[in-house]
Amino acid sequence: MGIKNRISQGYLYFLTLTVVDWVDVFTRPVYKHHIVNSLKYCQQQKGLELYAWCLMSNHLHLIASADEEHNLSDILRDFKKFTNKTIIASIQEEPESRRKWVLDRFEFSGRYNPKIKNYKFWQDGNDAKEITSNHFLDQKLDYIHMNPVKAEIVSEPEHYRYSSARDYAGEKGLLDLVFID
Numbered sequence: 001m002g003i004k005n006r007i008s009q010g011y012l013y014f015l016t017l018t019v020v021d022w023v024d025v026f027t028r029p030v031y032k033h034h035i036v037n038s039l040k041y042c043q044q045q046k047g048l049e050l051y052a053w054c055l056m057s058n059h060l061h062l063i064a065s066a067d068e069e070h071n072l073s074d075i076l077r078d079f080k081k082f083t084n085k086t087i088i089a090s091i092q093e094e095p096e097s098r099r100k101w102v103l104d105r106f107e108f109s110g111r112y113n114p115k116i117k118n119y120k121f122w123q124d125g126n127d128a129k130e131i132t133s134n135h136f137l138d139q140k141l142d143y144i145h146m147n148p149v150k151a152e153i154v155s156e157p158e159h160y161r162y163s164s165a166r167d168y169a170g171e172k173g174l175l176d177l178v179f180i181d
Helices: 029-045 072-093 099-110 134-150
Strands: 013-018 048-055 059-066
Touching (some): 013 072, 013 134, 029 048, 029 072, 048 072, 059 072, 072 099
Antiparallel strands (some): 013 059, 048 059
């Protein structure tokens, strides 16, 4: 990870995790549930503090930090490694009309990387942007929650199930949040 995207302890970050080749994997609920369950695990066991999130068809936005005892870079590394394995296994096991094409894309993406054994699901990096002001925070929070509206998936942000917009609208979402005042 380069200096411009370095993650430091004790700060809040806007993060974007993107599927290689922008493959639309998260169109199936089973794959979405892997992400939600993995985020829950990271919150409960690894010190992830989640302020906002939105899972789109091929990327995940987060506003997050780590508690005092954990490192956000380590949490993200473990999250990506685990979800890489579980989602690839699901693609291999579940009825999937695009199975061969999707697995070919992920195999090709990892082919020349000695760290990758079989498949590479996530692009390198997290496009980490440190939250440096209330204005930047508000801008990113709005951007995350409006993503499904701009993609014409829903007409109102809080109608999208895989987002923290529900929580900010006073409803209970899928994940626990640390609310931004």
